[in-house]
Structures are given as structure tokens and as C-alpha cells.
Amino acid sequence: MKPILSCEEVRRLEDCIEAEGTSKATLMELAGEFAASVVAASDPKRVLILVGFGNNGGDGWVAADILAHKGIDVDVVSPVEPDEIPAALARHVARRTAGRDVNIVIGPSRDELAELVSRADVVVDAILGTGFHGSLRSPFSIWIPTVNELAAEVVAIDVPSGLDAETGTVEEDAIRAARTATMLAPKIGLYSADGPDYTGEILCGGLYDRLDEVIDDVDHAAEMVEPIDLIDFLEPLPSNIDKYSRGSVLVVAGSSSYPGAAIMAAKAAARAGAGYVAVATPATCANLIRMALPSVPVIDIPADSRGAFGAAARRAVCDAAKKFSCVLCGPGITTAAGCIDVVSGLLKLDVPLVLDADALNCLSKLSIGGLDETPELYRREAPLILTPHYRELSRLVDEEAVRDLGGAIEAAQRLLWAAGSDNFIVIAKGPVTAVAGVEKVLLPVSGPASMATAGTGDVLSGIVAGTVALNHAYEGPWELLCSYAVSLHSYTGFIAADRYGEKSVIATDLIDVIGDAMALASEEALKGLEDVPATTAKGA
Ligand SMILES: NC(=O)C1=CN([C@@H]2O[C@H](COP(=O)(O)OP(=O)(O)OC[C@H]3O[C@@H](n4cnc5c(N)ncnc54)[C@H](OP(=O)(O)O)[C@@H]3O)[C@@H](O)[C@H]2O)[C@@H](O)CC1
Ligand SMILES: Nc1ncnc2c1ncn2[C@@H]1O[C@H](COP(=O)(O)OP(=O)(O)O)[C@@H](O)[C@H]1O
Ligand SMILES: [K+]
Numbered sequence: 001m002k003p004i005l006s007c008e009e010v011r012r013l014e015d016c017i018e019a020e021g022t023s024k025a026t027l028m029e030l031a032g033e034f035a036a037s038v039v040a041a042s043d044p045k046r047v048l049i050l051v052g053f054g055n056n057g058g059d060g061w062v063a064a065d066i067l068a069h070k071g072i073d074v075d076v077v078s079p080v081e082p083d084e085i086p087a088a089l090a091r092h093v094a095r096r097t098a099g100r101d102v103n104i105v106i107g108p109s110r111d112e113l114a115e116l117v118s119r120a121d122v123v124v125d126a127i128l129g130t131g132f133h134g135s136l137r138s139p140f141s142i143w144i145p146t147v148n149e150l151a152a153e154v155v156a157i158d159v160p161s162g163l164d165a166e167t168g169t170v171e172e173d174a175i176r177a178a179r180t181a182t183m184l185a186p187k188i189g190l191y192s193a194d195g196p197d198y199t200g201e202i203l204c205g206g207l208y209d210r211l212d213e214v215i216d217d218v219d220h221a222a223e224m225v226e227p228i229d230l231i232d233f234l235e236p237l238p239s240n241i242d243k244y245s246r247g248s249v250l251v252v253a254g255s256s257s258y259p260g261a262a263i264m265a266a267k268a269a270a271r272a273g274a275g276y277v278a279v280a281t282p283a284t285c286a287n288l289i290r291m292a293l294p295s296v297p298v299i300d301i302p303a304d305s306r307g308a309f310g311a312a313a314r315r316a317v318c319d320a321a322k323k324f325s326c327v328l329c330g331p332g333i334t335t336a337a338g339c340i341d342v343v344s345g346l347l348k349l350d351v352p353l354v355l356d357a358d359a360l361n362c363l364s365k366l367s368i369g370g371l372d373e374t375p376e377l378y379r380r381e382a383p384l385i386l387t388p389h390y391r392e393l394s395r396l397v398d399e400e401a402v403r404d405l406g407g408a409i410e411a412a413q414r415l416l417w418a419a420g421s422d423n424f425i426v427i428a429k430g431p432v433t434a435v436a437g438v439e440k441v442l443l444p445v446s447g448p449a450s451m452a453t454a455g456t457g458d459v460l461s462g463i464v465a466g467t468v469a470l471n472h473a474y475e476g477p478w479e480l481l482c483s484y485a486v487s488l489h490s491y492t493g494f495i496a497a498d499r500y501g502e503k504s505v506i507a508t509d510l511i512d513v514i515g516d517a518m519a520l521a522s523e524e525a526l527k528g529l530e531d532v533p534a535t536t537a538k539g540a
Contacts, residue, residue, distance in 0.1 A: 005184075193404045252328065271512070278324075
């Protein structure tokens with residue numbers, strides 16, 4: 001797993017490294033060296049480096065010097081003379097580079113800049129890094145669109161300029177890079193909101209020998225899950241099992257208005273590996289679900305007049321639920337009074353529980369002033385997994401809208417810390433999905449934008465429940481188990497987009513390729529295994 005840091009955590013990390021005797025000036029030299037190595041990998045003849053006023057520009061000045069030393073023609077464009085650069089470290093390296101074999105252009109006109117950009121094989125963006133805030137000011141508001149329009153290839157240093165390294169948002173414009181050479185650890189904004197559209201490939205320069213040890217001394221906003229981390233979940237089935245020992249799921253879902261949600265969740269749970277999946281649904285839509293899912297037993301539950309769970313539903317659902325390895329509740333249930341009652345009944349049972357969709361909205365209705373204010377509502381011994389998207393998460397914490405990954409993680413942590421239990425997980429779903437536990441926040445691989453289509457969340461909750469059931473004997477961290485389920489879901493998105501076309505994926509497409517997604521997860525994990533040095537791979 002690879003740490004992802006907030007800007008504040010990066011500053012703390014720099015301070016820790018400095019306390020161990022490596023100055024920020026040395027880090028800048030190393031950052032410039034790493035950036036130069038990323039640029040040199042394209043074997044350019046001519047490089048243009050755009051520098052700003054701060055230390056991000058400092059990295060660019062160092063890289064300019066190194067690339068010029070390699071015999072590459074280097075132009076540096078700066079808004080001010082090296083002596084006028086306000087940041088002291090950057091000013092120092094800029095003065096040094098100015099005395100070397102690079103062509104420096106100060107404050108070019110748009111046409112001059114366009115000419116320089118057009119003739120470069122690689123343009124390096126060292127304009128703004130983690131210090132960017134507010135709106136883009138001149139001349140950068142002119143430089144950035146010029147680069148985006150005319151550059152053959154762009155390498156961004158640390159963060160594409162104009163992208164907020166914390167939130168991942170782009171207000172007006174930002175550099176669209178082919179590669180981003182980020183320093184010490186990726187910043188969370190590279191993965192959040194607009195980030196993935198601007199960063200290109202992210203390459204991280206460790207810079208410091210003892211980074212692995214020092215990085216443990218600062219908090220991590222999150223950790224990126226790599227395919228190899230999931231290898232334990234990819235074992236083949238043992239021979240000596242039956243449908244019950246493989247794990248069972250009760251899907252408490254559906255209503256006359258939304259029977260499809262129950263069908264998708266149940267089918268996904270079965271495809272994810274559970275040996276026995278049943279559906280508990282309002283009697284009014286039970287036959288429809290039976291016809292759609294011949295392999296799935298359907299339990300009729302008393303309904304209200306609108307075809308949602310009725311007043312007598314809680315008892316019927318809870319009686320059935322006790323026998324299963326995992327219960328999933330929520331897809332398509334509505335927030336009728338009987339549904340709220342079912343959700344609160346299930347929370348009291350001693351069975352692993354996944355709450356999704358309207359079960360989360362029922363939970364919001366049960367609490368006043370945010371669920372984290374009433375942890376007794378959801379604190380339980382047995383595992384609990386919530387799968388809210390950003391809007392559902394906002395409702396759960398009764399807060400302003402969660403807009404980005406950092407905000408989603410913060411909201412999830414409020415719920416987690418209030419409950420304080422190891423087997424409570426919040427899967428905060430969005431373009432990037434965070435799997436948050438009380439100990440760690442993990443970022444499994446994200447799927448394509450094709451997955452932004454109705455019903456894909458029902459498929460995810462089915463996959464999560466099926467995975468929990470199949471792995472009912474698992475004793476490792478729940479964050480990792482849930483990350484495996486989210487990764488499978490993302491892989492189904494890639495496979496479906498490939499098969500049906502990026503814009504044509506519908507939620508049901510994902511279900512039938514869950515098996516292919518498992519094969520892809522194995523393939524990716526094995527690639528990771530090959531990359532590990534032999535001694536480590538053997539666990540030596
Ligand atoms: N992590 C590490 O260990 C290492 C980090 N290093 C590097 O340091 C970078 C951080 O450097 P930094 O703090 O100097 O900030 P940086 O991004 O250069 O920008 C600040 C300048 O931009 C200006 N400015 C701000 N907003 C603006 C706007 N909207 N429009 C226009 N201008 C704007 C701002 O002006 P001000 O706000 O003061 O008016 C100030 O002059 C980091 O990303 C990495 O590359 C490496 O060197 C060493 C190892
Ligand atoms: N832009 C996107 N890129 C990748 N995945 C996305 C994107 N938008 C949504 N998703 C994924 O699609 C799923 C949508 O879930 P949800 O909003 O609950 O859908 P529904 O309620 O319609 O079933 C989540 O797993 C989410 O992570
Ligand atoms: K930059």
C-alpha cells in the first residue's frame with residue numbers, strides 16, 4: 001500500500017525529514033533531480049521549463065540545470081528575474097542555474113511563449129505546486145491555456161498547476177499533464193474531484209532514503225491499495241465445501257417501486273461468490289423477483305399499502321436474517337416507516353450487516369443532528385459496513401455537501417470515531433471511493449466514469465455482501481476485505497466499458513462480468529508479485 005498525504009501532512013513530513021538532518025534545500029535538489037529523470041525518460045532534444053514564484057519553481061530551476069548538463073537544449077520561462085524570486089530557496093537555485101548553459105526568458109508575450117512551447121519536445125510545468133490557492137493570476141492564467149493548446153508533451157512537477165493539491169478541484173484552468181512527477185508522496189488532490197483528468201501518469205519520487213520509516217511518523221490521509229495487497233482473496237475455492245459453508249447472504253431489498261435494485265444486488269452477491277443468496281422483499285413485488293432470479297429463494301415480507309416494508313416487516317426480516325453469514329439491507333426499499341423499523345431491527349442482530357442506499361437514508365432519519373451525535377444507534381459487536389455515496393454521507397453527518405475525497409474521508413471518520421469499533425467500515429463512494437475504517441483509510445483502484453450510471457451502487461453492495469459471506473472466516477482488517485470488493489467492482493466497470501463502449505455501460509452489465517473481474521484482479525496481483533524482488537516475494 002502506498003501512502004497518500006494531505007498538504008499539511010506533506011509539510012509535517014518535510015519537517016520530520018529536516019529534523020533527521022536533511023534540509024529543505026537538499027530536498028529541492030533531489031526533487032529537481034527526480035523531475036529531470038522523468039523528463040529525460042522521453043529522450044527530448046529541447047525542453048521548456050515554466051517556473052513560478054515559489055519552491056515548485058525551485059524544483060524546475062534545478063531540473064533545468066541537470067537537463068542542460070545532459071546536452072539537452074533548455075529554455076526557462078520565468079515571470080521575474082532570478083534575483084526577484086520571493087521564495088529564498090528557489091531564488092538561490094534560480095541564480096545558480098542562470099549562470100549555466102540555459103536560455104532564460106523573462107515575462108514573454110503570449111506569442112513569444114507560444115513559439116517556445118511549440119518548439120519544445122517536452123514542456124515542464126513548475127509554475128505552482130502545493131502553495132497554489134485562490135484564482136489563477138496573470139501571467140499564469142495566460143501561460144496555462146497556451147501550454148495546453150500547443151505543447152507536445154507536458155510533465156508537471158508535484159501537482160499540475162491550477163489544480164488544488166488538497167481538494168483536486170480546478171476552478172478555471174489547469175495544466176493537463178501526460179505525467180506528474182510528485183515528490184515524497186502523492187497529494188490527495190491528485191486522486192480527488194478533477195485531479196485524474198489533469199495528472200496523467202503519477203510518478204512518485206521518494207527523495208529520501210529513510211522515507212518508509214519517517215512517513216509512519218505522520219498521519220496519512222489515505223493509502224492506495226495495490227493489486228498485490230489483495231492476493232489473499234484470490235485463492236481458488238477448496239474442494240470440500242457446500243453452498244452454506246461457502247457463505248450465505250440475505251438481501252433485504254426492493255419495493256413495488258424499485259424491484260430491480262433487489263434483483264441486481266442479489267445477483268451481484270451470488271456472482272461475487274456467496275454459495276446461498278436469498279431475498280427478503282415486500283410480498284407485493286416478490287413474484288417479480290422470483291421470475292427474474294430463478295436461482296434465488298425469495299421470502300415474502302408483509303408490505304404496506306404502497307408496496308414497501310410494512311409494520312410487521314421488522315419481525316419477519318429479523319427472524320430470517322439470523323441464519324445468514326451476511327445481511328445486505330437497503331437497495332430499493334424506500335424510507336417508509338416499516339423500512340426504518342427493519343433497519344433498526346437489523347442493527348441489533350449479531351450478524352455482519354451491509355447498509356446501502358435507502359437503509360442509509362432510514363438511518364439518517366433515525367438520528368437528530370447527525371448520526372455521529374448518536375453512535376448508540378449504530379454501535380454494535382458484529383461487523384457493520386455502510387456504503388454511502390457523497391450525498392448520502394452528507395445526510396448521515398447532517399453537514400454541508402461532501403464534495404471531494406478529502407471531505408468524504410473527514411465525514412466518514414466522524415462516524416467511525418464516534419463508534420470507535422474495529423469492524424465498522426464506511427465505503428464512501430464517488431469517482432474515487434474511499435474505504436474508511438477506524439485505523440486506516442484505503443483507496444482501492446477506481447473504475448471508469450462509465451460507472452456513473454443508475455444502479456451501479458446496488459451492484460457494489462451486492463459484491464460487498466457476497467465477498468463478506470464468502471470470506472466469513474477472514475480475520476484480517478475489514479478495510480482490506482472491503483477494498484477487494486470495491487476493486488472487483490471497478491474492474492467490472494473497465495471490462496464492461498471495453499465490451500459495451502464507454503458511454504453505453506448499464507448497471508446490469510457489471511454483474512455478468514464479476515467473474516472476469518476476479519480473473520483481472522488475479523492477473524494484476526500476479527504482475528505485482530513479479531515486480532517484488534525474489535527474497536521479499538518468498539517472505540524472507
Ligand atoms: N514536499 C516536499 O518535500 C518538497 C516540496 N518541494 C516543492 O515545493 C512546492 C511548494 O512550494 P511553495 O510552498 O513555495 O508553493 P508553490 O506551489 O511554489 O507556490 C507558491 C507561489 O505561488 C504563488 N501563488 C499561489 N497561488 C497563486 C495563484 N492563484 N496565482 C498565481 N500565483 C499564485 C504564491 O504567491 P502568494 O500566495 O505568496 O502571493 C507563491 O509565490 C511543492 O509543490 C514542491 O514542488 C520541493 O522543492 C522540495 C521537496
Ligand atoms: N465518475 C465516476 N468514476 C468512477 N466510478 C464512479 C463514478 N461515479 C460513480 N461511480 C461509482 O458508481 C457507483 C454509484 O453508486 P450509487 O451512486 O450508489 O448508484 P445507485 O444508487 O444508482 O446504485 C459507486 O460505486 C461509485 O463509486
Ligand atoms: K506544477
